Amino acid sequence: MKTAIMWFKTDLRLADNETFAQAIASSDQVIPVYVWDERLFEKTPYGTLKTGIFRKRFLVESLIDLDKRLRSKGSGLMLLKGSPEIEIPKLAQAYHVQKVFAKREVAFEEKQTAPAVEKALWKVGCELEIYSTSTLFRADDLPFSIKQIPEVFTAFRTKVEKDSFVRELIAEPEVVVSPTIPKVNWELPEIMRDNRAVLLFEGGETAALSRLNDYLFVSKSVASYKQTRNELIGPDYSSKFSVWLAQGCLSPKTIYHEVRRFEELHGANDSTYWLIFELIWRDFFRFLFKKHNERFFYLKGIKSAYPNQIIHNEQLLETWKKGETGNDFIDANMKELNATGFMSNRGRQLTASYFCYELQLDWRLGAAYFEEQLIDYDVSSNWGNWAYIAGVGNDPRGGRALDIEKQTQQYDKNATYRKLWLETSN
Ligand SMILES: Cc1cc2nc3c(=O)[nH]c(=O)nc-3n(C[C@H](O)[C@H](O)[C@H](O)COP(=O)(O)OP(=O)(O)OC[C@H]3O[C@@H](n4cnc5c(N)ncnc54)[C@H](O)[C@@H]3O)c2cc1C
Known part of the structure; x- marks a missing residue:
């Protein structure tokens, strides 16, 4: 009997999951596994945590949901605790597994694990097969090689729009044949819910698909996205898909095909x-990470010169983190982030710009703080956007300070947002 392991990572879904579909197609039975690796919760060299409490909770919710969905297909999610390079080969040996199927990761640190697992698997006569499933466009469908990816977004976007295509969706499996998967007593971390939050984020594919349906077909907010996307309050000014995309509860291809369906029913605008344009930004940063690897974590990023005027000042750093800088707009955004694990795109642009140009701190400390706090933390989108703003990434115009006063007037004219976060409480 052919047995495969499906090693779930940041692809916690059944729908449009090529890795899982391949695992099922090539074997008689599959063991779906998640490895809870404590390294994911450690401190970073910047003194911040790799994963804060909001994302930890969201991750556990996503795992519970995946387990439920798998059980409804006759299987379940096996939970292993430890490092994948030890736990996966152990499991492979115990079940005489021939192949392990997993998702390819893009960022430097995450990429170290797969070769270590592969090496350990070889020793027990097992292979590792990996698939790239987190982008809208597939790397091998791009009109250029990874090395030749344009460094400027517009060049990247126009070329992929013209010369590439988005593949069809991969159907969710109807039945999953597995050996008996023991039930897990999931421990859900406690969090404080703030009633000012834009949305009550719940992890998992079920919640992701429900949000997709709400945003597109119930409120139909997608039809006015371009006008509302820079707003700051409420569930529908933007899609909020990022939290589910980050854990892979939702694929960008699913969003793409649902938007096309919406356009057929209600018209395109x-x-x-x-x-979709914004999802291409997401792809852009992911492919750039494949190209430049660990350079996105350097102070000088992908450039050859260091950013100007970097100072070290713990106190300034703390005031920014806590939302006590004295700039109301910045403070309101940081308070929202701390209380909910989310911040709008406008807020992220401005708090990051303030960090780099007003406070003149090492941009990586700001990026590391976002890494800890954001539910939707995604290594490429976070470090890529921070480097862009700091002037050491892919902004062709170099580092530019945003005009915070002007934008505060533009996006929070009546101070509604500032009042919400500075003058009211949960
Ligand atoms: C300093 C900074 C840090 C950021 N860190 C992250 C991060 O860790 N994770 C993350 O997903 N996004 C990050 N972003 C991008 C963006 O702010 C969020 O994706 C967006 O605010 C999430 O809300 P939404 O899903 O409602 O977005 P929408 O406006 O509805 O956009 C739809 C989707 O497009 C993608 N997208 C939108 N804007 C961007 C962008 N600038 N870069 C890459 N993808 C984008 C996201 O996947 C998003 O879910 C960051 C931006 C900045 C300026």
Whole structure:
């Protein structure tokens, strides 16, 4: 009997999951596994945590949901605790597994694990097969090699829009044949819910698909996305898909095909296009990470010169983190982040710009703080956007300070947002 392991990582879904579909197609039975690796919760060299409490909770919710969905297909999610390079080969040996199927990771640190697992698997006569499943466009469908990816977004976007395509969806399996998978007593970390939060984020594919349906077909907010995307309050000014995309509870291809379906039913406009345009930004940063690897974590990023005027000042750093800088707009955004694990795109642009140009701190400390706090933390989108703003990434115009006063007037004219976060409490 052919037995495979499906090693779930940041692809916690059944729908449009090529890795899982391949694991099922090539074997008689599959063991779906998640490895809870404590290294994911350690401190970073910047003194911040790799994963804060909001994302930890969201991750556990996503695992519970995946387990439920798998059980409804006759299987379940096996939970292993430890490091994948030890636990996966142990499991492979115990069940005489021939192949392990997993998702390819893009960022430097995450990429170290797969070769270590592969090496350990070889020793027990087992192979590792990996698939790239987190982008809208597939790397091998791009009109250029990874090495030749344009460094400027517009060049990247126009080329992929013209010369590439988005593949069809991969169907969710109807039945999953597995050996008996023991039930897990999941421990859900406690969090404080803030009633000012934009949305009550719940992890898992079920919640992701429900949000996709709500945003597109119930509130139909996608039809006005381009006009509302820079707002700050409430569930529907933007899609909020990022939290589910980050854990892979939802694939960007699923969003793409659902937006196309929306367009067929209700008509296409600037807004429906713009949502896909933003997903192309996400792909852009992911492919750039494949190209430049660990350089995105350097102070000088992908450039040859260091950013100007970097100072070290713990106190300034703390005031920014806590939302006590004295700039109301910045403070309101940081308070929202700390209380909910989310911040709007406008807020992220401005708090990062303030960090780099007003406080003149090492941008990596800001990026590391976002890494800890954001539910939707995604290594490429976070470090890529921070490097961009700091002037050491892919902004062709170099480092540019945003005009915070002007944008505060533009996006929070009546101070509604500032009042919400500075003058009211949970
Ligand atoms: C300093 C900084 C840090 C960021 N860190 C992250 C991060 O860790 N994780 C993350 O997913 N996004 C990050 N972003 C990008 C963006 O702010 C969020 O994706 C967006 O605010 C999430 O809300 P939404 O899903 O409602 O977005 P929407 O406006 O509805 O956009 C739809 C989707 O497009 C993608 N997208 C939108 N804007 C960007 C962008 N600038 N870069 C890459 N993808 C984008 C996201 O996947 C998003 O879910 C960061 C931006 C900045 C400026």
